[in-house]
Amino acid sequence: MTARPETPSAHSTDALRPDTVVVAGGRPAPEHDAPVGPAIVLTSTYRGSGGLDAADRAYGRYSNPTWEDMEGVLARLEGADRPGLLYASGLAAIASVLSLVPAGGCLVMPRHSYQGSLALAKDLEARGLLTIVTVDVADTEEVLAALGAADLLWLESPTNPMLEVADLPALLAAARERGVLTCVDNTFATPLVQRPLEHGADVVVHSVTKYLAGHSDVVLGAAVTSDAGLWDRLKAHRSLHGAIPGPFEAWLALRGMRTLALRIERSAATAGELARRLQEHPAVLEVRYPGLPGDPGHERAAAQMDGFGAIVAIVPAGDVEAVEAAVERLRVWTPATSLGGVESLIERRRRHHEEPRSVPETLLRLSVGIENVEDLWEDLDRALSAIDR
Numbered sequence: 001m002t003a004r005p006e007t008p009s010a011h012s013t014d015a016l017r018p019d020t021v022v023v024a025g026g027r028p029a030p031e032h033d034a035p036v037g038p039a040i041v042l043t044s045t046y047r048g049s050g051g052l053d054a055a056d057r058a059y060g061r062y063s064n065p066t067w068e069d070m071e072g073v074l075a076r077l078e079g080a081d082r083p084g085l086l087y088a089s090g091l092a093a094i095a096s097v098l099s100l101v102p103a104g105g106c107l108v109m110p111r112h113s114y115q116g117s118l119a120l121a122k123d124l125e126a127r128g129l130l131t132i133v134t135v136d137v138a139d140t141e142e143v144l145a146a147l148g149a150a151d152l153l154w155l156e157s158p159t160n161p162m163l164e165v166a167d168l169p170a171l172l173a174a175a176r177e178r179g180v181l182t183c184v185d186n187t188f189a190t191p192l193v194q195r196p197l198e199h200g201a202d203v204v205v206h207s208v209t210k211y212l213a214g215h216s217d218v219v220l221g222a223a224v225t226s227d228a229g230l231w232d233r234l235k236a237h238r239s240l241h242g243a244i245p246g247p248f249e250a251w252l253a254l255r256g257m258r259t260l261a262l263r264i265e266r267s268a269a270t271a272g273e274l275a276r277r278l279q280e281h282p283a284v285l286e287v288r289y290p291g292l293p294g295d296p297g298h299e300r301a302a303a304q305m306d307g308f309g310a311i312v313a314i315v316p317a318g319d320v321e322a323v324e325a326a327v328e329r330l331r332v333w334t335p336a337t338s339l340g341g342v343e344s345l346i347e348r349r350r351r352h353h354e355e356p357r358s359v360p361e362t363l364l365r366l367s368v369g370i371e372n373v374e375d376l377w378e379d380l381d382r383a384l385s386a387i388d389r
Contacts, residue, residue, distance in 0.1 A: 018191065019192065021073060025073035026070060038066065038069045040251045041064055041247055042248075044060040064247050068083060070086055070208075070254040071222075074191075077191035079191075080226045082225065084223065084224040085222060087223065087243045087244070088221070089207075089243075090116070090221035093207075093222055094205055095120060097234065098121065098124060098154075101124075101129075101151050103129060104128070105130050105152070106132075106151050107150070108135060108143070108147065108153045109133075109135070110166075111134040112161070112164060113156050113159060113185070116354075117154070130151075133149075138164040150178075153175045154182075154183050155172075155196075155201075156184070158290055158309065160188060160311075160365075161349045162359065163289065163290060163311065163312075164296070164297060165290055165301045168304055172201055176200055181202050181203075185205050185207075186206055187205075188311055188339075189305060190260065190264060192260060192306070192307075193268075193306050193308075194305045197224070203224065203227075203234075204225070205223050206223075206224075208220035208221055210339050213252065214342060216342075217252065218252050218253050219249070267310035268308060268368075270369075270371075271291070271308070271311070273373055274368060276292070277377060278380070281385075284315070285317055290305075291308030310368040311339060311366065311367055312366040314366065315362055315364075316362055316384060316387060317387055318388060319362070326383045327347075327383070329386060330379050332344065332371060333379055335347065342370050343369045344368055344376055345367040346365070350363065
């Protein structure tokens with residue numbers, strides 16, 4: 001069943017700036033004695049009799065008011081004409097979008113992408129459902145050349161974990177001219193830093209688990225589009241495949257998103273400072289961060305983003321054993337996968353078997369949190385300085 005799209009917010013946030021929308025959006029109508037925050041609606045079904053139409057909720061797999069609070073805020077932030085769609089995980093949202101590729105169609109995607117996206121795409125290819133063409137998204141000409149046979153262009157910018165920056169306006173415009181569907185994974189940037197729909201993307205996806213929820217305590221995903229036909233198809237896929245979020249997780253994610261602007265401001269400022277210091281560290285061979293003037297993606301990121309995010313990648317000196325020992329010496333940083341929480345996380349990405357071999361074996365991905373910058377630096381400096389070079 002495909003339900004009618006609901007109003008994105010109980011009261012309008014159209015004229016508000018994004019850092020206010022994250023606080024004001026998705027709240028109950030401003031009536032006397034109304035609660036300030038939204039309720040959690042826990043139900044598996046809804047009252048009703050007779051025939052069903054698109055306006056009926058009917059069953060808990062089709063809709064829930066608690067999802068819609070969060071979905072409305074996401075739509076406002078990304079500049080979408082329709083509500084966002086929450087999913088049980090980021091990978092569930094990715095799977096829903098990849099289902100738009102016709103049987104036997106061609107998917108063009110970055111060679112460096114979220115390893116879950118790559119693994120899922122390879123699984124679909126192995127089953128004969130699509131073919132994959134991987135590209136260096138920083139090489140605009142290479143991507144354009146791959147569009148000839150493409151049905152879906154999948155983009156990340158900056159990429160995970162190499163932080164390459166794609167020319168989103170040029171690539172999205174070219175794909176539209178050729179009739180190629182486009183999706184941008186906007187997890188690293190968040191809509192406060194980058195809004196791909198404004199550059200012409202058809203769909204945007206997020207791992208809500210990361211920056212949007214922001215506290216490493218929920219697993220959720222989202223897809224956002226202004227295209228009515230795509231919205232219907234994605235919603236139908238979510239319902240049919242049961243990839244729905246729990247109401248409590250949706251409520252918790254919206255509560256976490258209230259501080260998104262503050263968290264992004266703090267963590268991005270700290271990331272920039274750490275990246276600058278790491279460039280001078282004798283135990284670090286390479287630093288990747290779009291905010292550094294010498295970074296290959298700096299000029300492009302400065303032109304199309306409202307900031308540079310809070311992910312830094314470094315390649316330390318030493319072998320894998322030495323680098324992993326350095327990570328174990330850390331006390332403020334937490335060695336763990338995932339990113340975007342209030343706590344700073346660090347991980348050697350090639351410990352994941354699905355990570356592309358073109359990612360340096362000792363590369364560390366740093367997800368910078370909101371701790372004091374000096375505590376983070378002292379912990380990193382101590383651990384890295386102990387590497388036997």
